[in-house]
Amino acid sequence: MEKKERFSLLLLEPGEYYFEDYIASLAITENDTWLSGRLKVCSLSLVFDPKDYHKPILKIPFTQCGSITKSSNEGSNILNIISKQHIEMLDHNVLEPYKFINELSLFRIDLKYARVEECLSLILQLHRASSLQTAEHRHMAAAIAFGRQTLITFDPTWLELGENIIMEEVGQKITPLSINSGRIVLTTLHVYFQPFNNNEVGLEFEYEINKQLYLTFKNTEIRDNFYDNSLNQSKLKMEKRERCIMTLKWQNGALSNYDYLLYLNSLADRTVNDLTQYPVFPWVVADYSSPTLDLTNSNTFRDLTKPIGALNPERLLKLQDRYNEMNAPKFLYGSHYSTPGFVLFYLVRKYPQYMLCLQNGRFDHPDRMFNSMSDTWRNVLNNMSDFKELVPEFYDTDQCCDFLTNKYAIDFGTRHDGRKVGDVELPQWANSPADFISKLRQALESDYVSNHIHHWIDLIFGFKQNGPEAIKANNVFYYLCYEGAVDLNNIRDWNQRHALEVQIMEFGQIPKQIFEKPHPPKTCLLIKDFQKLGILSNIKQYWNWKNLSVLKLFTTTKHRDIATSVKLSEDLQTVWSVGYDAMLKVHCISTQKQIRSVIVQGFPVKFNDIILPSIYTSTALIATMHGSLIVYDIDCCRITDDFRAHEDSISCLAWSKTGYLITGSLDCTARIWKAPQAPWTKIELITSLKAELEHENKVTSLALSEDNKLLATGTNVGEIFLWSFLDYSFIQQLPGHSENVNKISFSRDCSKLLSCSDDCCFKVFDSDSGLELYSNTLKCPLKTLAWDGYHVFVGGENGMLYLWDLEKFELICKVKAHSGGLFDIDVSNDGSMIATAGTDCLVHVWKTSFDI
The missing domain is CATH 1.10.1540.10 (BEACH domain)
Structure with missing residues (x-):
């Protein structure tokens, strides 16, 4: 069996160049036995690796050499080296501390196939350079290496039939404590490294699990060009690992701490x-x-x-x-x-x-x-x-x-x-x-x-x-x-x-800084919370959706104008909707029949939003475009309250389980109201208004966290603000959007905030630090969103309903939900039922279906 060569770049000093390799024999003094092996010419030393692995590898530092000459015997092809110190390594092939032999020795090296004249000039040049200070020597060795590299071309016999070269550059392969210079070649099928050397900018390929090829180039321009050309090769399969996605995976428990x-x-x-x-x-x-x-x-x-x-x-x-x-x-x-x-x-x-x-x-x-x-x-x-x-x-x-x-x-x-x-x-x-x-x-x-x-x-x-x-x-x-x-x-x-x-x-070196804001904590409590709430009966099944689809259950009776807001009741028995036609519609989900369809007011007024306060069993709160808030009792078919809440259109509503109502308006304010105990009685504005949050721009969306600690507001210019709902103080502004924020929503565990905008983008933020965890841009303005805690449902101006997996942040499916824009979405806690409202005046109810 052929013995593996013992020589390694690790036998050289860190950063030392390895230039040439010759088949040779070596003897120490005139009468010593000749050893067959290979001579390595390096920037700081000559290294002889004997064929007999019981013999030590010999290293002769140039700094210890007195003279290096060609033998004077006529016809001789022998190199004579007088050295006052040499080093023995891997004696009997045993890994142990090196032996430093401090005695004057004459080394005779007989080159078998190369002429002494061919290598002596390089060896003498390196010998002279060894007298320089370390920094100057490194500079000179690098110059010698670069000059030699330019003379070497890539061996085309490595290529397969039909394989074409895309790029060829001088670079280095980096391994711990060693640098091996050579040519880096990108082809239509492979990346090749043909050994032969400088160390500036790196590119790392992970070609198997825990296997990397770490290459460096002369500058960032060459590296980036090589990287871009690599991505253009159809045979290259790159794993997409964006920071935000990996952070979300870790937060959700899909990625281990390790x-x-x-x-x-x-x-x-x-x-x-x-x-x-x-x-x-x-x-x-x-x-x-x-x-x-x-x-x-x-x-x-x-x-x-x-x-x-x-x-x-x-x-x-x-x-x-x-x-x-x-x-x-x-x-x-x-x-x-x-x-x-x-x-x-x-x-x-x-x-x-x-x-x-x-x-x-x-x-x-x-x-x-x-x-x-x-x-x-x-x-x-x-x-x-x-x-x-x-x-x-x-x-x-x-x-x-x-x-x-x-x-x-x-x-x-x-x-x-x-x-x-x-x-x-x-x-x-x-x-x-x-x-x-x-x-x-x-x-x-x-x-x-x-x-x-x-x-x-x-x-x-x-x-x-x-x-x-x-x-x-x-x-x-x-x-x-x-x-x-x-x-x-x-x-x-x-x-x-x-x-x-x-x-x-x-x-030592500090790692490159990745985060400029506090890193969010791990929040993989979602499934535990669902189990406690009894929302999911089969957790394993829920987390292993493979082929999920969204199927239309039924369509409600049509509004006369754009359907602007839709809500599912907590018990999933009814679906409520309002629109620009000033109508409130209620449908029974089990029978798919209309229960109520009423014009709430006797004069035309467009409705923007609707919420169903859980403490009022048959009451809806409706936001209007003329600034008033309507409280409607569906059982009694009457308005129980109608008060002027803002000076301009009320754009959005939120409800606290502790009995607080939050309204957002185009008058650039968000207001917090303390609601009366049931049954709802006439509100006295002076006593019920608890706080007013002023903005410089129109408030277009708002959301309240489940724990009633955080309030988020969005504006028509893309701003997103976080407020304390405990004392109504301002906390921070998030890196929002470039256009109107149409919808924002907190996660079930309150750790994240989701937003979508007319800039075609939806984002996920850490609600504690404000760090942007994820951002994705689609092909149309995004008008609405909802989530069940694990999946995100996004509605676009193109009428499409997009369903995203929050663990992998992959698009699971998309459905053409409306012929016009999709204006509003509501989803049940377990994600099994969805309601959508659109500019086509329709309200649809959907069921999710999946295969295990």
């Missing part, structure tokens, strides 16, 4: 292919001493509202004292929560070759290694320079937990107490590495973490990441940790630039 954190890391440019920007995960468990892990006890968990450095108040006080005495730029924490060294601290048993690469062929001191979970947690709580978070491997139950065990039986050394460094010591509550990871994952997905993880997201990816909010949250790191703190491309001094790059790498 998967959501992985997604946020990816969105913030964190990748397992780059140790300087490795995915960061939180410590969530704070108990590593108890015999059992109690996930129902809040004391088991770390406080997720605080960064690691602020968990210990005594340590924080010392850090704050130092911070107050510091000159600008100030920082609380001199070390970061994620650096290459911290990542490999955890993963050294899994990736020992990475640690050897990072630390110049050495492992860390045995007492400083990741030996014990309880010791590590104790250290991040108390040490004045240790604030590291965790890595995703601590919660990944699909992996084999090999970062916790010394599976390669590597000699990491002996600790001060005589114990050899072996497997990581686990807490008592874990009986194996797999059990440990499983329980940490359970903790990550627990109710406590689900209810608090959004605070940690604010610290790492959100609005508490930097600026005044970071100072308030005690979350301030060294300024070079922050994205955009320094523009390296504008620094012309190579030594200064290199120094900054080294500092950035050693200090």
Whole structure:
């Protein structure tokens, strides 16, 4: 069986270029045995990989070379190298610390198929460059690499029959601690990387689960062009993962905490292919001493509202004292929560070759290694320079937990107490590495973490990441940790630039900021609430709709003018509607017969909206275009009240279960009225008006949350405002629409607000933070919407009824509901029945039907 080549870019120094490869033989001194193998010419060293894997790989640093010459023997093809130090690696193919041989040695290298003259000029050029300072050497090596890259062309023999090249660019393939330069080629069928090297802007392809190809290009223009051309290829199937959709999936419980954190890391440019920007995960468990892990006890968990450095108040006080005495730029924490060294601290048993690469062929001191979970947690709580978070491997139950065990039986050394460094010591509550990871994952997905993880997201990816909010949250790191703190491309001094790059790498990098407002909490309480209310008899069936359709049950008698508002009674026995014809119609759903059809007033007046207060069994409240509110008793067929509520048309109504009526008007106000106890009596305006909310523009829509704590109003210019319904104070303005807001509605759990507009867009907001969670633009103005808590029903000016899945935010189905515009929608609590009203003067009642 052919032996796999042992050479790896990890045997080079980080950032070192690998230029050429030659078949050769090597001997040390005149009389030594010749070894067959391959010679690698790199920017900082020559590396010889013997064919006999029992022999060590030899690395000869250029900085240690005294002379490099061609043998003087006539006809010889031998390269002579005198070096005062060389390095032995992988002796007997065992992964262990490198051996540094500090003695004068003569290496003779016999090239088998290449002429010494062909490679000597490059080797001598690299040898001369090794005397330069680090920054200047890197610049020169990059220039040499670029010059050689331009001479290399893509090998067309890789292509399949009929496959065409779309783009070909110079770029790099990035893996942890190594960069492999080459040509990146996009074809109609594939993306190819033909090895051979600079590191600026990246593009990552996930081509299998947990498999990525991380490529970098010279600049953003080339990267973006490559990306756009990739999307244009019909063979490429891209998974659409918009941030707003992923956040909603997580909120609704369709995405685990683990998967959501992985997604946020990816969105913030964190990748397992780059140790300087490795995915960061939180410590969530704070108990590593108890015999059992109690996930129902809040004391088991770390406080997720605080960064690691602020968990210990005594340590924080010392850090704050130092911070107050510091000159600008100030920082609380001199070390970061994620650096290459911290990542490999955890993963050294899994990736020992990475640690050897990072630390110049050495492992860390045995007492400083990741030996014990309880010791590590104790250290991040108390040490004045240790604030590291965790890595995703601590919660990944699909992996084999090999970062916790010394599976390669590597000699990491002996600790001060005589114990050899072996497997990581686990807490008592874990009986194996797999059990440990499983329980940490359970903790990550627990109710406590689900209810608090959004605070940690604010610290790492959100609005508490930097600026005044970071100072308030005690979350301030060294300024070079922050994205955009320094523009390296504008620094012309190579030594200064290199120094900054080294500092950035050693200090760690803050993830790219994703959220500028507080992250919404997890709100997957919907199904639990439905179960409590007894609304859904078969929860599993409801959550597994596959082929859903909307079927028309019946059409009511026709209005004489546009039907503007429709409501289903709570018991689903009747459907009520009003329109511009000043008529109120009531139909029995079971018999599909008209119960009432009355002209409410003796003179023509257009009705805009209708609500059915639950405390009045047969009473409707009707909003009119001349500013009055009509209270109509359907049983007695009479108006029980009619009062002037606004100076202009009443555009919208809302009702509180606590007996409050909210009216919105084109007179730019929303008013809150305290309704009398049943039966409804004449309202005295002076005593019943409780508050008036003034707007600069016409109020066109409003909604009250189920818990009666929040009121939302929308205007004709697209504004959306949130108000406290407890004291009627203004809370905030949301990033609304560009045109008239036609309808707004709170979710059943009050966590979200939905809106639609004449700008053809409907949006979902987090009602606590005001963060826009989702936005979708359709092909026509959207006039109305409703939701049952899980599905959104949207009505358009084109008469279409759209049904959207709120978990996946996919269009389930659409129905041509009206020949004109769809003006209003009402939906039952369980989503089984829908009523629509339209400009065609019709009111339809629909039933939902689905297959499991």
